[in-house]
Amino acid sequence: MANQNLRHANKAKKDEFYTQLTDIEKELNHYKEQFSGKVVLCNCDDPRVSNFFYFFYARFHSLGLKRLIATCYKNLNPDLFSQNKDEQAVYCIYDGEDRVDNVIIDRDKFIKQNKWETLRGDGDFRTPECIELLKQSDIVVTNPPFSLFREFVDQLVKYDKKFLIIGNVNAITYKNCFQLIKENKMWMGCSIHSGDREFAVPDDYPLEAAGYRIDETGKKYIRIKGVRWFTNLDYKERHEDLVLCKKYNPEEYPKFDNYDAINIDKTANIPMDYEGIMGVPITFLDKFNPEQFEIIDGLNRYSILDVAGTNQWAIANHLHMTSVNGHSTYYRILIKNKKQ
Numbered sequence: 001m002a003n004q005n006l007r008h009a010n011k012a013k014k015d016e017f018y019t020q021l022t023d024i025e026k027e028l029n030h031y032k033e034q035f036s037g038k039v040v041l042c043n044c045d046d047p048r049v050s051n052f053f054y055f056f057y058a059r060f061h062s063l064g065l066k067r068l069i070a071t072c073y074k075n076l077n078p079d080l081f082s083q084n085k086d087e088q089a090v091y092c093i094y095d096g097e098d099r100v101d102n103v104i105i106d107r108d109k110f111i112k113q114n115k116w117e118t119l120r121g122d123g124d125f126r127t128p129e130c131i132e133l134l135k136q137s138d139i140v141v142t143n144p145p146f147s148l149f150r151e152f153v154d155q156l157v158k159y160d161k162k163f164l165i166i167g168n169v170n171a172i173t174y175k176n177c178f179q180l181i182k183e184n185k186m187w188m189g190c191s192i193h194s195g196d197r198e199f200a201v202p203d204d205y206p207l208e209a210a211g212y213r214i215d216e217t218g219k220k221y222i223r224i225k226g227v228r229w230f231t232n233l234d235y236k237e238r239h240e241d242l243v244l245c246k247k248y249n250p251e252e253y254p255k256f257d258n259y260d261a262i263n264i265d266k267t268a269n270i271p272m273d274y275e276g277i278m279g280v281p282i283t284f285l286d287k288f289n290p291e292q293f294e295i296i297d298g299l300n301r302y303s304i305l306d307v308a309g310t311n312q313w314a315i316a317n318h319l320h321m322t323s324v325n326g327h328s329t330y331y332r333i334l335i336k337n338k339k340q
């Protein structure tokens, strides 16, 4: 039992990494006018530490927000976080009463003002009191726990919310996320398309991975690969055509063994003149313009959505949908060029 609790504690601790203000700023710069008159909810965010909360708190008036709400989750099982027994899940509702616009926020001063109230439960985004706050909001902006990303997205869709959230690039292949992407109801944000990002972690974070750093004040950071913004807020760059330079030839672009589509290993190699279905890496979505391409389905061992064209015989015989000349590739998104 003790071991199991320790494992739970370590898993829960690994969800504790905090987004840097610069990453939030770089993305939010693309949507400024869409926040005017809106209620923003950061529902995985402790107002005492979250940079999401501080970002909107500092820019409340320049963005013209109507209200800012933050709620945070605290694991209330005393066995898991014995050293944190006193911590409680809190929420904060800010209506712009003190004008702190465009100043560097003094967090100690904010904390002394004690602007938050205690939640009745543990602050899980799925609890009734948190859902009540979600219903009152227009746009959800946060970095939810990766392990609950599917449920988090489902809840946003259920309550018909605008959102701008951080997730792992592999979430593209989750059935619910992929369906939204195909239907042009969710897409990748604007500012992160490659590489890794640095996140702050608590002092007792288990640092066993490579790529961590401790700054001069002793604060710990880890670098995480494959981070992306997921959103249904529009921005102009996603309507720009991807420039295509290559021409199709059957030798360079073989077909999948069990699906009538050509395989393309790099987005930059999409041919300008192919009319049929093309299988591209999931990072294609970083360049995806819905006016230029149509998304048909996604392939891995099986097809993600199982739309028309899937080879049922191959599935029944346990053959990989992405194999090319007997070798399976990684996930592929099936697309068609609308301008052909």
Ligand SMILES: C[S@@+](CC[C@H](N)C(=O)[O-])C[C@H]1O[C@@H](n2cnc3c(N)ncnc32)[C@H](O)[C@@H]1O
Binding pocket: 015, 016, 017, 018, 019, 043, 044, 045, 046, 050, 051, 052, 072, 073, 074, 123, 124, 125, 126, 142, 143, 144, 145, 146, 148
């Ligand atoms: C990746 S961290 C990001 C924290 C903060 N949003 C940020 O970006 O700095 C995910 C946060 O979600 C919280 N969390 C975990 N499970 C949750 C749940 N069921 N409901 C709400 N928040 C949860 C964790 O405590 C953690 O602080």
